[in-house]
Amino acid sequence: xxxTTQPISMDSYEGQEVNITCSHNNxxxxxxxxxxxxxxxxxxxxxxxxxxxKVTNEVASxxxxxxxxxxxxxxxxxxxxDTAVYYCxxxxxxxxxxxxxxxxxxIKP
Amino acid sequence: xxxxxxxxxxxxxxTGQSMTLQCAQDMNHNSMYWYRQDPGMGLRLIYYSASxxxxxxxxxxxxxxxxxxxxxxxxxxxxxxxxxxxxVYFCASRTGTGGSYNSPLHFGNGTRLTVT
Numbered sequence: 001x002x003x004t005t006q007p008i009s010m011d012s013y014e015g016q017e018v019n020i021t022c023s024h025n026n027x028x029x030x031x032x033x034x035x036x037x038x039x040x041x042x043x044x045x046x047x048x049x050x051x052x053x054k055v056t057n058e059v060a061s062x063x064x065x066x067x068x069x070x071x072x073x074x075x076x077x078x079x080x081x082d083t084a085v086y087y088c089x090x091x092x093x094x095x096x097x098x099x100x101x102x103x104x105x106x107i108k109p
Numbered sequence: 110x111x112x113x114x115x116x117x118x119x120x121x122x123x124t125g126q127s128m129t130l131q132c133a134q135d136m137n138h139n140s141m142y143w144y145r146q147d148p149g150m151g152l153r154l155i156y157y158s159a160s161x162x163x164x165x166x167x168x169x170x171x172x173x174x175x176x177x178x179x180x181x182x183x184x185x186x187x188x189x190x191x192x193x194x195x196x197v198y199f200c201a202s203r204t205g206t207g208g209s210y211n212s213p214l215h216f217g218n219g220t221r222l223t224v225t
Contacts, residue, residue, distance in 0.1 A: 034213065041218070
């Protein structure tokens with residue numbers, strides 16, 4: 001199982017690009033990297049998933065280097081509404097995922 | 110499209126009381142999950158159902174039972190509530206079965222349970 005490590009908290013400002021890095025040194029060959037976002041009083045929401053290199057969707061990009069021991073979630077031009085907790089998970093089946101405490105991202109005006 | 114619906118949203122129980130948390134999804138998903146989340150922590154898996162008719166224990170199953178009533182509904186029962194079960198409970202579903210990982214989890218908005 002891929003145990004992940006990510007910063008406990010980060011601050012940024014509206015309009016900036018935010019990069020949250022996650023380390024997963026023991027990631028297995030079959031493991032994907034998935035990021036979820038959670039607002040207070042809500043369930044987590046899927047943001048993006050990747051296996052290697054770069055994946056981009058309408059809300060974020062995910063960079064995974066060749067050794068796959070880390071990944072970086074990139075949020076372009078953040079707004080106040082991006083204030084949330086972001087979780088990085090590795091694993092090849094959802095019932096084996098390990099959820100850490102996540103990264104609390106605070107966006108300031 | 111409602112997604113994953115959980116009821117009730119809030120519940121207060123006395124120690125020793127029982128209750129059932131309800132979860133229903135309208136996305137025709139095969140797999141369903143129950144998690145608990147304690148303050149400032151990530152989610153911990155209680156039970157899951159990889160497909161209709163099957164259930165399996167997760168990381169923290171003690172004190173809980175589940176029923177996969179049909180493809181849409183997956184309930185979580187606390188037979189004799191304890192203060193240690195005070196938490197936020199999330200139900201989730203995904204389209205894949207077994208070990209397939211390409212489909213993301215879809216979560217409900219949780220049930221906030223307090224046991225006094």
